[in-house]
Amino acid sequence: xETIKFSKDEKDAIVSTIKxxxxxxxxxxxxxxxxxxSSQDELYEKLQKAKGRPADKPFPLMVSSYQQIExxxxxxxxxxxxxxxxxPGACTFIFKIKEGVFPFLSKQSTIGIRMADDQWVLDLIxxxxxxxxxxxxxxxxxxxxxxxxxxxxxxxxxxxxxxxxKASGRQSSSVFDLSGESIVCLRxxxxxxxxxxxxxxx
Numbered sequence: 052x053e054t055i056k057f058s059k060d061e062k063d064a065i066v067s068t069i070k071x072x073x074x075x076x077x078x079x080x081x082x083x084x085x086x087x088x089s090s091q092d093e094l095y096e097k098l099q100k101a102k103g104r105p106a107d108k109p110f111p112l113m114v115s116s117y118q119q120i121e122x123x124x125x126x127x128x129x130x131x132x133x134x135x136x137x138x139p140g141a142c143t144f145i146f147k148i149k150e151g152v153f154p155f156l157s158k159q160s161t162i163g164i165r166m167a168d169d170q171w172v173l174d175l176i177x178x179x180x181x182x183x184x185x186x187x188x189x190x191x192x193x194x195x196x197x198x199x200x201x202x203x204x205x206x207x208x209x210x211x212x213x214x215x216x217k218a219s220g221r222q223s224s225s226v227f228d229l230s231g232e233s234i235v236c237l238r239x240x241x242x243x244x245x246x247x248x249x250x251x252x253x
Contacts, residue, residue, distance in 0.1 A: 057075070062174070072097075075210065075212035076188035080220050081241070083201070086185050087185075089153075109161075113176060113184075114166050115173045133247065142247075144163070144165075199216055
């Protein structure tokens, strides 16, 4: 497979490639992510194979609006307050997943969701018309890509496209599990647990 090298200005072509089932590495406000259209269930497994990722390690979802989060996740007053306080931003929140959403993930009761603080990414998702699966654009277990050269080194010939450039951030998003009574930090990043707990207790 030839991996197409896109410029950031070729948004229509990038959207078309993703909507037609292609995997495209894109820059975000944190690191490079590997985008797949979430409206096509079979692409989840394709993404796993491209990354060499274990089946028991779930992928995060990138959304472009608060409504998309409400459509997918079980949201209470606490969750809604935290979403509006920290999204868009460099954090991934894990929620209980609504019944009937992504039925192929039947063994999974939760889902990680993020909204990038990057208008280009938000516009791209709007163009696709549905949220995107967006794990980091690297082979499982290898270095997280911060620019397109790092993506190409690991994934050239394994994915349909890569957008040339570099990510505006230097580290992956913070990950917080909101699915239980207490908030749990699963990965430290730009947003601290202290900041989240402070907002929770307001």
